[in-house]
Amino acid sequence: xxxxxxxxFLSVREGDSSVINCTYTDSSSTYLYWYKQEPGAGLQLLTYxxxxxxxxxxxxxxxxxxxxxxxxxxxxxxxQTGDSAIYFCAESIKVDDYxxxxxxxxxxxxxx
Amino acid sequence: NAGVTQTPKFQVLKTGQSMTLQCAQDMNxxxxxxxxxxxxxxLRLIYYSASEGTTDxxxxxxxxxxxxxxxxxxxxxxxxxxxxxxxxxxxxxxESLPGTLPQPQHFGxxxxxxxx
Numbered sequence: 001x002x003x004x005x006x007x008x009f010l011s012v013r014e015g016d017s018s019v020i021n022c023t024y025t026d027s028s029s030t031y032l033y034w035y036k037q038e039p040g041a042g043l044q045l046l047t048y049x050x051x052x053x054x055x056x057x058x059x060x061x062x063x064x065x066x067x068x069x070x071x072x073x074x075x076x077x078x079x080q081t082g083d084s085a086i087y088f089c090a091e092s093i094k095v096d097d098y099x100x101x102x103x104x105x106x107x108x109x110x111x112x
Numbered sequence: 113n114a115g116v117t118q119t120p121k122f123q124v125l126k127t128g129q130s131m132t133l134q135c136a137q138d139m140n141x142x143x144x145x146x147x148x149x150x151x152x153x154x155l156r157l158i159y160y161s162a163s164e165g166t167t168d169x170x171x172x173x174x175x176x177x178x179x180x181x182x183x184x185x186x187x188x189x190x191x192x193x194x195x196x197x198x199x200x201x202x203x204x205x206x207e208s209l210p211g212t213l214p215q216p217q218h219f220g221x222x223x224x225x226x227x228x
Contacts, residue, residue: 008152031214042116042202042219043155088154092214099170100217102154 006089006103012110018076020106022089025070032065033100034074035088043088046074084110114138116220118203124226125193133188133223135203143208144186145170145217146178148199155202161186162208193227200224 003025012018024032030051035043049056049063049072056063062075076083086105093101119134137144142163147155147170157170161180175197177189186205190197204217 004154031216033216035219040221042221043204045216045218048216099157099160100155102156104152104154 003101004089004091004103006087006106008104008106010106010108012079012108014079014081014110014112016079018074018079018083018108018110020074020076020087020089020108022072022074022103023070024072024089024091024101026091026093026101027067027070028093031092032063032072033088033090033092034061034063035090035102037086037088037105039085046087079108079110081110081112084108116203116205116218118201118220118223120223121221122224124228125190126228127194129193129227130189130191131193132190133201133203133225134185135187135220136185137203137205137218138184139205139207139218140183141205141207141218142183143206143217144180145204145206146176146186146188147202147204148172148197149202149222150199158188158201195227198225198227 005023033048034046036046037043060077064073086107088105089103090100116137145160146158149155156172159178161167164183179187201223203220206217207215
């Protein structure tokens, strides 16, 4: 979606940390999401963060939200080959708006 | 634990043919959605249904119709397929209710549709 932007590609060495970045435009976003899509599969919800939070950690995943700059990032610690996928950032806007606006997706390739 | 089930998984159509994509969820979710995914464009919302009996247009509704058959099922119909509708179609559902905070959407595995 035009309101959410992501870089298209990221290459990372196995065992390193990956950082995927996303910018969004709507300041009234309520939740921001990270989805993972493996080849030939649907989207799997990885994690999400409410817009009044700065950080959320879930095992190897850390989400950082800079509301002032409208910047969201997903850090994957100790990246594994199974982390190779397309990662989508998405925002939901307003309390009673059910619609998600997606970025174009970042293709993460993990090399040995 | 099926979650969101889409049928068929693959389909090839000729221009002008019609077909219906089926979606069913077993999570008792109120809201259901249809998206299309095209290379470099992420997912775009075609139609959604906030509750049984209601449907609304999304970002790219032209050329499509939907039916919320019951709480479980939400179908997408192409009345006269065009090559521009070649895409991967995803159905999703969520617990979202009017007036409450949005809940995460859960996705099916997609229908890969080619129109010649």
